[in-house]
Amino acid sequence: SQTIHQWPATLVQPVGSPLSLECTVEGTSNPNLYWYRQAAGRGLQLLFYSVGIGQISSEVPQNLSASRPQDRQFILSSKKLLLSDSGFYLCAFSSGGVNTGELFFGEGSRLTVL
Amino acid sequence: KNQVEQSPQSLIILEGKNCTLQCNYTVSPFSNLRWYKQDTGRGPVSLTIMTFSENTKSNGRYTATLDADTKQSSLHITASQLSDSASYICVVSRSGAGSYQLTFGKGTKLSVIP
Numbered sequence A: 001s002q003t004i005h006q007w008p009a010t011l012v013q014p015v016g017s018p019l020s021l022e023c024t025v026e027g028t029s030n031p032n033l034y035w036y037r038q039a040a041g042r043g044l045q046l047l048f049y050s051v052g053i054g055q056i057s058s059e060v061p062q063n064l065s066a067s068r069p070q071d072r073q074f075i076l077s078s079k080k081l082l083l084s085d086s087g088f089y090l091c092a093f094s095s096g097g098v099n100t101g102e103l104f105f106g107e108g109s110r111l112t113v114l
Numbered sequence B: 001k002n003q004v005e006q007s008p009q010s011l012i013i014l015e016g017k018n019c020t021l022q023c024n025y026t027v028s029p030f031s032n033l034r035w036y037k038q039d040t041g042r043g044p045v046s047l048t049i050m051t052f053s054e055n056t057k058s059n060g061r062y063t064a065t066l067d068a069d070t071k072q073s074s075l076h077i078t079a080s081q082l083s084d085s086a087s088y089i090c091v092v093s094r095s096g097a098g099s100y101q102l103t104f105g106k107g108t109k110l111s112v113i114p
Helices: none
Strands: A003-009 A010-013 A017-027 A034-039 A045-052 A055-058 A065-070 A073-078 A085-096 A103-105 A109-113 B004-007 B011-012 B019-025 B030-038 B045-051 B056-059 B062-067 B072-077 B086-094 B103-104 B108-113
Touching: A003 A085, A010 A017, A017 A034, A017 A085, A017 A109, A034 A073, A045 A065, A055 A065, A055 B056, A055 B062, A073 A085, A103 B045, B004 B086, B011 B019, B019 B030, B019 B086, B019 B108, B030 B072, B045 B056, B045 B062, B045 B072, B072 B086
Parallel strands: A010 A109, B011 B108
Antiparallel strands: A003 A017, A017 A073, A034 A045, A034 A085, A045 A055, A065 A073, A085 A103, A085 A109, B004 B019, B019 B072, B030 B045, B030 B086, B056 B062, B062 B072, B086 B103, B086 B108
16 A cells, blocks of 8 residues: 655754655655645645655745655755744655645644744 | 635534535536545545536535536535544645646534534
């Protein structure tokens, strides 16, 4: 069966510190991978998506970056966190384009920047 | 502008009662509409996905309807249970090759009380 794992679940970081959130998918090959951010009272916002190893598309210019070092691994990073980076981050995957395929989410990572 | 509006923003109902959540969208061209359930602090889980030609789909006590002409959808929950307490998110995707954008509503927060 297809599963998605995301960690850490909770993270408290000082302003200016680095960030690394990791996501892995099992049970499927060559998935499309996504990073979303969910702010309180707002809809999910797509940050990055990837259709293959080393292929990253950014939807929103920001302080964050993403990488896909392996087929089923997706990493969200920052060199220096800002207060505005606080939020709930969700990794997701789909087999094929998200406009037709099912989208599966990880459990999420709660980031608090102090 | 592609938008998804959900109502009500929040809802409190007694256990065992039925309720209906609304979703209006302006996304075009339309591909499909999904309803997700998101427990507090967790990732969203898919309930239903409907294409243009489908006007109703059920998943247990959850029944979603779609009127593609008026661009409206509803999610009906029958005989609510305490475990139904969650946010319900309406998501619409656009058709077209290479489309990786989904438009998310802000969600309806449902509280089921004993």
